[in-house]
Amino acid sequence: MRLSPDEMIFWRHGALKLNGTIVFTWGLMFVLAVGSKLITRKLSTDLKRSRWQNFLEIIVTAIEKQIEEVGLPHPEKYIGFLGTLFLFVAMANLFTVIPGYQPPTGSLSTTVALALCVFVAVPIFGIKNQGMGGYLKSYVEPTVIMLPFNIISELSRTLALAVRLFGNMMSGAMIIAILLTITPFVFPIVMTALGLLTGMVQAYIFGILAAVYIAAATRARKAKPAPAPKT
Amino acid sequence: MDSMTIIAVASIIIAGITTSFGTMGPALAEGRAVATALSSLAQQPDASATITRTLFVGLAMIESTAIYCFVVSMILIFANPFWNHVISLTAGK
Numbered sequence: 562m563r564l565s566p567d568e569m570i571f572w573r574h575g576a577l578k579l580n581g582t583i584v585f586t587w588g589l590m591f592v593l594a595v596g597s598k599l600i601t602r603k604l605s606t607d608l609k610r611s612r613w614q615n616f617l618e619i620i621v622t623a624i625e626k627q628i629e630e631v632g633l634p635h636p637e638k639y640i641g642f643l644g645t646l647f648l649f650v651a652m653a654n655l656f657t658v659i660p661g662y663q664p665p666t667g668s669l670s671t672t673v674a675l676a677l678c679v680f681v682a683v684p685i686f687g688i689k690n691q692g693m694g695g696y697l698k699s700y701v702e703p704t705v706i707m708l709p710f711n712i713i714s715e716l717s718r719t720l721a722l723a724v725r726l727f728g729n730m731m732s733g734a735m736i737i738a739i740l741l742t743i744t745p746f747v748f749p750i751v752m753t754a755l756g757l758l759t760g761m762v763q764a765y766i767f768g769i770l771a772a773v774y775i776a777a778a779t780r781a782r783k784a785k786p787a788p789a790p791k792t
Numbered sequence: 793m794d795s796m797t798i799i800a801v802a803s804i805i806i807a808g809i810t811t812s813f814g815t816m817g818p819a820l821a822e823g824r825a826v827a828t829a830l831s832s833l834a835q836q837p838d839a840s841a842t843i844t845r846t847l848f849v850g851l852a853m854i855e856s857t858a859i860y861c862f863v864v865s866m867i868l869i870f871a872n873p874f875w876n877h878v879i880s881l882t883a884g885k
């Protein structure tokens with residue numbers, strides 16, 4: 562019973578090994594980078610444009626609109642990070658339709674890495690926006706007694722991001738694996754479709770939560786701040 | 793009952809109980825969340841984008857507690873450190 566793509570070893574040399582997580586992540590990176598490069602080779606701004614450019618524009622404008630709705634006023638500053646998070650997680654799950662592929666987000670390594678990226682990015686954006694003093698002051702709001710709780714909430718929300726994505730992806734893959742040994746024909750297909758749906762939702766959730774955490778860190782504290790969700 | 797049996801029995805029973813109890817709370821909470829979202833959608837259909845997005849974010853938060861219970865069950869069944877330790881002891885003998 563394979564628990565994660567970590568256990569598929571493709572190549573080993575002493576202590577180094579290429580397991581499924583690494584190889585599939587490289588494949589995803591290759592597809593995303595080469596695909597984008599090919600599509601954006603000839604960008605046109607008049608009415609006649611290629612289908613793929615249209616498709617990418619739909620995605621980019623949708624992500625920008627979502628970032629604005631969450632409360633970040635200049636989405637172009639954040640869309641590099643947030644858009645990449647969303648696209649990576651969405652593609653990682655979408656490719657489950659390819660036989661023999663295991664989503665790399667089904668391994669705790671990938672999800673913890675992504676959550677650590679968010680954990681590091683939130684202070685970076687906060688300090689860029691409000692300066693070091695302003696950002697650090699946000700930790701003692703509303704009173705100084707809240708300082709340990711604010712710190713703990715930062716750590717626990719990062720952990721929750723990682724475990725949420727990992728649990729959803731792993732459970733999808735595992736349910737399909739178990740069902741394949743019981744009812745070989747139609748039911749695993751239904752569960753794969755359900756897994757695709759939850760994968761898309763989880764990718765969206767990951768992106769939106771990262772955007773909300775960044776918005777909470779960069780919100781100017783002059784006006785009455787909206788409560789940031791904890792965990 | 794020697795310690796191997798105790799570890800095995802405890803792991804199996806608790807794995808089952810963890811998932812079964814762990815999914816009851818989130819299911820009830822998600823039902824209430826969706827019901828409230830539906831009634832507010834009926835009252836203000838113009839805000840449907842915001843309501844839908846907030847609903848999904850809230851559902852993911854609630855769902856994550858169920859996922860924690862599931863992960864604990866999986867650890868107990870597949871990556872149980874106590875069981876691995878005991879197995880390695882008997883294999884060493």
